[in-house]
Amino acid sequence: MAKRSSKATRPAQKPRASAAAGDDITITALNLPPAPLSPDMAAYFAKCEEKLGFVPNVLEAYAFDGAKLSAFVAMYNDLMLAPSGLSKLEREMIAVAVSAQNRCYYCLVAHGAAVRQLSGDPPLGELMAMNYRAARLSRRERAMLDFAVKLTAEPWLVEEPDREGLRRAGFSDRDIWDIATVAGFFNMSNRVASATDMRPNSVYHRQGR
Amino acid sequence: MAKRSSKATRPAQKPRASAAAGDDITITALNLPPAPLSPDMAAYFAKCEEKLGFVPNVLEAYAFDGAKLSAFVAMYNDLMLAPSGLSKLEREMIAVAVSAQNRCYYCLVAHGAAVRQLSGDPPLGELMAMNYRAARLSRRERAMLDFAVKLTAEPWLVEEPDREGLRRAGFSDRDIWDIATVAGFFNMSNRVASATDMRPNSVYHRQGR
């Protein structure tokens, strides 16, 4: 068998500190040199290092431009971490099921790890990434993911009966907004990651196994 | 022929002031009462009224929650209005071609109007909404839209040759980022609009004809 090489042949985005031993140091296929971080963003990156042990590569990718980085962080944190009728695990399950529909390597690796960690159920992370329909889900979870994946695959077919299905499964109109915007956000991120060949931090592979 | 009715039968989002005569006053199918605007956002809405003559319904839809509204506005304005190697018209052309792939009524109406106005070429707005391949485009425009629409329809197939195609058409790596993020953003917005049955301000229909 011929040799596989993880070396990209052209200049490309790299993390500002290539510290993580054994990590693939290419972040995206685009040559976008990092800009100095604003104090806010420097503090945020430091907090990531402290809490996660690393800065997620998607942040390094956006770090070539302060305004774009700030806007991305603000929207991400509001959607995934702010109070919501959806638990953090539920939001991560949506992230992975949507990313599976779009076959996005970066998001499946990063958010698959989150599902494994938040649920304490490693196979659940695999199920979300492989085929959420094969998982043993509550009616609420299934309705939520069916909506998110239909919205991903065929958004033009989503209509009032789909919203009614969510309401019957116990979701409020505010919850429906949150399902829609989390699913929408990963439809954006999946495409940014695929368009730029974004590579996940290798540490994700070992998390929550 | 039976009668069509624009009246929705359940409580739903409405603009804070239903001023625009003749306008359909439902904004989305979700019942999310508007929250008081922050001073920043109140100033931004006032600026919309002054410059456009109205507040786009997407902003009214997000206005039930200040943090979500701010994050959306920050990202939108950075992507569509900040300096970029892409002209504003080019960014709007991406918006419409992506929205056509996703058959999103709200975004096709709102951004189709923008293409007509920015280009001074009304049929160009129709072409973006109907089939961009039928338009007489420059090589640069065609490469840009082919990339954005492939990224929309089959993001998992986007690879280095697609990026090379953009570089050969004259785009820098920074431009490629902008094409990817604008296309990504409308993949998000199309889904939020479809999930909530968002309705465009009726004034768009008459703009730039």
Add this chain to the structure above:
Amino acid sequence: MAKRSSKATRPAQKPRASAAAGDDITITALNLPPAPLSPDMAAYFAKCEEKLGFVPNVLEAYAFDGAKLSAFVAMYNDLMLAPSGLSKLEREMIAVAVSAQNRCYYCLVAHGAAVRQLSGDPPLGELMAMNYRAARLSRRERAMLDFAVKLTAEPWLVEEPDREGLRRAGFSDRDIWDIATVAGFFNMSNRVASATDMRPNSVYHRQGR
């Protein structure tokens, strides 16, 4: 932004009189010189000029061959104008919803204008062209368009329950024939237009706004 040009570079079909100021004078990408019109067809073209103010480009495209032109006109007029249980507006709504599925620029422009004019409801024309599911339709209209669009996208899946759905919505068997043949006709015309790069008369863009 590079310059767009509406000039085609090879000989192509042009109208016999390039009268309409500002109009793109290319009709199709094929080089098929117009034949002399038969007295019947000459009278029909004159009637178009008188009633519409122009000859639709699809007729100019067929005019290279008298027998083909006559056969097309006879079938078109029977389907779209002869007495039927379907109103003329309903038939035009089918035309546009089918053409949207097939993303046919010519037919969306020409028949979108007809929907706007016959309904007096400009947004209805946009809705048919963008996503008919987002329109506020009567049950009858929705059943009719669901049938026509399914027949367009996946004709092999149409079965007795689909016909029963039309009957329950109040359509007779004769009406079902008319829905099927109007939908069928635009599946033909969409393909002739796409295969030949047929361009609509520019006057359509301004009609019924």
Add this chain to the structure above:
Amino acid sequence: MAKRSSKATRPAQKPRASAAAGDDITITALNLPPAPLSPDMAAYFAKCEEKLGFVPNVLEAYAFDGAKLSAFVAMYNDLMLAPSGLSKLEREMIAVAVSAQNRCYYCLVAHGAAVRQLSGDPPLGELMAMNYRAARLSRRERAMLDFAVKLTAEPWLVEEPDREGLRRAGFSDRDIWDIATVAGFFNMSNRVASATDMRPNSVYHRQGR
């Protein structure tokens, strides 16, 4: 195995004379009583009986309305029988390859028989109905069918390079028109047949074997 029944349970179109022994006497699922034939059409039906030994069911299906029958016959005969740069066999090959894409039982049976008879090559009829790509075709035939099938499956993707491919394979612009209109016509007929559950005359099954 449970019993299959060829008896439809509701009134449906039947031929005016149910003469052909052993034939399924239902023509379509619609209840549309035949109208008296005009002298022209009566002569045409008589000619069918004389030359083919039967009246094709599609004609019986249209015979509930004289104007529709005449328009269909005029267009069909011009496309399939009038002088053209395409041989009659080539036009029938297009008919079958298009009908295979649309999985139309009526047209596959009726025109598959025509390919077998005109070519004297029974497997060729099967190949057109099953997968034309598996047939040993001339470059000309392959280009013609690739164009017709792309136009059937994804008409919005047909562009100048597709037409250029036909020209390189030796087709004139007039030939391109004929390929497009024959393919378009069967996209219409396939849908009328599927919408109405049209059944082919059983005699076709034995022809040209």
Add this chain to the structure above:
Amino acid sequence: MAKRSSKATRPAQKPRASAAAGDDITITALNLPPAPLSPDMAAYFAKCEEKLGFVPNVLEAYAFDGAKLSAFVAMYNDLMLAPSGLSKLEREMIAVAVSAQNRCYYCLVAHGAAVRQLSGDPPLGELMAMNYRAARLSRRERAMLDFAVKLTAEPWLVEEPDREGLRRAGFSDRDIWDIATVAGFFNMSNRVASATDMRPNSVYHRQGR
């Protein structure tokens, strides 16, 4: 029309005895010389000659390797001929409906002949190959084919309600296994045939007409 040639231009699999007059002697596009048959397989080939009058080309194709040939024959004979709650005709109907979804020329010809012969109903073979939904089927047959074709086209969507549908139509869990494995087997064989351009024995075309 240019000439079609059935002559392949490169070395390819041929039957060990090119006896059948008029037959296309190429079996696949791969150059895999036949190996000597084991006594078991020699006896099996002799039995085919005796009972069918020929050795099916799929067996000749596998005959370059004794272990592969034996494994294929063992699985095929168990699935298609061993005792089962499914009749042999039902198993052949699944074979053809699956092969139609995959547009596999080899399997449609070989197993279409089997359906015609086992049912004594030639049009039934055509219906399975063209569009099984157009056939007049028992509820049991329809449920069986709907399951097999969904499993073929979108296996990831098959879930408990699909199995329940089979049970309601009278199938046991053992029958469900048999439907699944017959459908699965032809999903394998269709791909081996398409990957290698396998050609059916010409005698199939005339069987059961």
Add this chain to the structure above:
Amino acid sequence: MAKRSSKATRPAQKPRASAAAGDDITITALNLPPAPLSPDMAAYFAKCEEKLGFVPNVLEAYAFDGAKLSAFVAMYNDLMLAPSGLSKLEREMIAVAVSAQNRCYYCLVAHGAAVRQLSGDPPLGELMAMNYRAARLSRRERAMLDFAVKLTAEPWLVEEPDREGLRRAGFSDRDIWDIATVAGFFNMSNRVASATDMRPNSVYHRQGR
């Protein structure tokens, strides 16, 4: 969040010894009691226990019928373990890439583990399961997987140029046969697993991380 339950509510296939602590003891959704193993198969199961530490659930699933089990084992072992121009890792890479296209949970888990173990490269297993196009592959590997996945998704489009592509990447005709049959085999197994809701042994999740 509502509670997920791994308990199936109806009788279903279970392993003959539910020894593995913490394992989900349901194997498929079908109620097919295990049959006594033949001496050969009993020895094979013992060898699995000895070498792998467990009997793969797919074998338990087939164990209700001795002939079916033997045929499956013979074909599987020939394809995946017998001498071939393809390495065992290459065959497992095909297994996973095909199973990803079909979104088969059982095969992705079981064969993803094999890719991780045989390659010593855990992310490679994830890449095969998520999007093989994102992996850094040799030209040979990429050609092999492109062929296998095209053959899976659209087998009717595979033609001589696809085989030529494999030959140019260094594969012999015998190798092409092996690629085709391994890809074909997993198209079968994926469907049997999906049709029966087959569940992988939980031990796979931890292998090769």
